[in-house]
Amino acid sequence: MKLINPVISSTGAVSQFHTSSGIVYQIKARVLPYLVGSIYLVPFDGDWVMIDSGSGDATSNADLERGFEIVRDEFDSSFEINRIRHIILTHAHVDHFGGASEWSRRSGADVWVHAFESRLVTSYDSCARVENLRYERFLLESGVKSEDVQTILDGFGFRPGRVREADAARKLYGGETFGTLRFYYLPGHSSGHLAILFGDVVFSGDLLLSKTLTQIWPTRMTPQTGALNYIFSLKKLEKIAAVFESRFGKKLIALPAHEEPLYDIPRRVDVALKSMERRNRRLTTILNDSPIPLSLLELTQKMYWNGRPNREFFALSDVGCRVELLLQLGALEIADSERLTREEPVLRYRTSFSNTETTENTIQQVVGMYLTGYDSDSI
Numbered sequence: 001m002k003l004i005n006p007v008i009s010s011t012g013a014v015s016q017f018h019t020s021s022g023i024v025y026q027i028k029a030r031v032l033p034y035l036v037g038s039i040y041l042v043p044f045d046g047d048w049v050m051i052d053s054g055s056g057d058a059t060s061n062a063d064l065e066r067g068f069e070i071v072r073d074e075f076d077s078s079f080e081i082n083r084i085r086h087i088i089l090t091h092a093h094v095d096h097f098g099g100a101s102e103w104s105r106r107s108g109a110d111v112w113v114h115a116f117e118s119r120l121v122t123s124y125d126s127c128a129r130v131e132n133l134r135y136e137r138f139l140l141e142s143g144v145k146s147e148d149v150q151t152i153l154d155g156f157g158f159r160p161g162r163v164r165e166a167d168a169a170r171k172l173y174g175g176e177t178f179g180t181l182r183f184y185y186l187p188g189h190s191s192g193h194l195a196i197l198f199g200d201v202v203f204s205g206d207l208l209l210s211k212t213l214t215q216i217w218p219t220r221m222t223p224q225t226g227a228l229n230y231i232f233s234l235k236k237l238e239k240i241a242a243v244f245e246s247r248f249g250k251k252l253i254a255l256p257a258h259e260e261p262l263y264d265i266p267r268r269v270d271v272a273l274k275s276m277e278r279r280n281r282r283l284t285t286i287l288n289d290s291p292i293p294l295s296l297l298e299l300t301q302k303m304y305w306n307g308r309p310n311r312e313f314f315a316l317s318d319v320g321c322r323v324e325l326l327l328q329l330g331a332l333e334i335a336d337s338e339r340l341t342r343e344e345p346v347l348r349y350r351t352s353f354s355n356t357e358t359t360e361n362t363i364q365q366v367v368g369m370y371l372t373g374y375d376s377d378s379i
């Protein structure tokens with residue numbers, strides 16, 4: 001049986017995929033009120049590893065528990081929760097790691113996560129306190145009024161007490177191989193984002209999704225994120241897929257943490273990169289057309305604004321990381337910097353040159369610079 005014809009459980013919540021290295025189960029769970037996630041069970045040394053853990057919210061835990069029952073009742077009668085030996089996190093966003101503590105306790109599994117995000121898993125409350133101060137500064141500089149800052153931060157929901165901290169986490173760095181699992185460091189969507197190769201599939205987390213484009217953040221908010229790391233990781237994933245195909249004569253399939261499997265990674269990468277270009281062009285056009293320099297809030301309102309408090313932070317972050325890249329490349333500049341004070345910290349942007357082609361060429365050069373010398377033969 002081919003992976004492209006998964007066996008789907010009676011309720012549709014569990015899919016069984018046949019990969020070249022063994023059977024993988026995908027369990028769908030409502031991880032956040034507005035978001036469905038995919039958690040995977042992967043065979044490992046006679047037992048199982050679980051990739052991601054849901055959010056730890058009651059609905060997420062209940063969906064996952066039901067998924068485990070379906071795996072056992074409809075597919076593999078030998079499956080038990082206590083046969084999950086490791087919980088491996090693609091990254092430490094709440095919809096992926098919030099359930100790690102609960103499922104680690106119930107299964108006896110240890111938790112693996114990239115080193116850059118292990119503190120989020122074990123010391124979430126402390127991270128939330130510190131990061132929120134950084135985000136507050138970002139929002140004030142973006143032009144958000146101080147009385148609106150807390151509402152936007154509350155909508156985002158990165159707050160102490162939000163998740164139960166895990167006791168310990170084993171640190172990964174990318175580049176490791178454990179049995180049939182191989183780890184790749186692909187930052188951009190988060191600072192410690194991992195992709196995990198297993199036979200002819202790669203668990204690609206949130207880096208590349210089938211329908212929507214993943215969220216990215218300015219590096220000033222979270223190190224190792226930002227537009228350039230994201231572009232670089234997309235290119236790296238594309239190369240991994242290309243080398244896999246030339247070596248094994250078949251396509252590498254990506255199983256992402258949301259939405260549907262990706263059967264053509266290079267094509268989807270191309271769509272994501274083109275969309276990046278389009279958004280950058282739109283941003284520079286808006287600034288070129290504006291008679292006055294614009295704050296990030298004003299720019300975001302002109303780019304897209306859907307007005308939902310929990311999405312405002314995402315929209316500002318998305319535009320913020322593009323502004324950050326264009327500023328870094330000299331395509332944008334900050335106007336009236338002499339007026340900035342601690343009390344009036346709003347940054348306003350204008351373009352440095354009116355030709356958007358120059359901006360795109362510069363980005364291409366920087367990506368080329370990143371990729372020069374990249375050894376793609378060792379997948």
Ligand SMILES: [Zn+2]
Pocket residue numbers: 091093189190206
């Ligand atoms: Zn994520």
Ligand SMILES: [Zn+2]
Pocket residue numbers: 093095096206257258
């Ligand atoms: Zn996610």
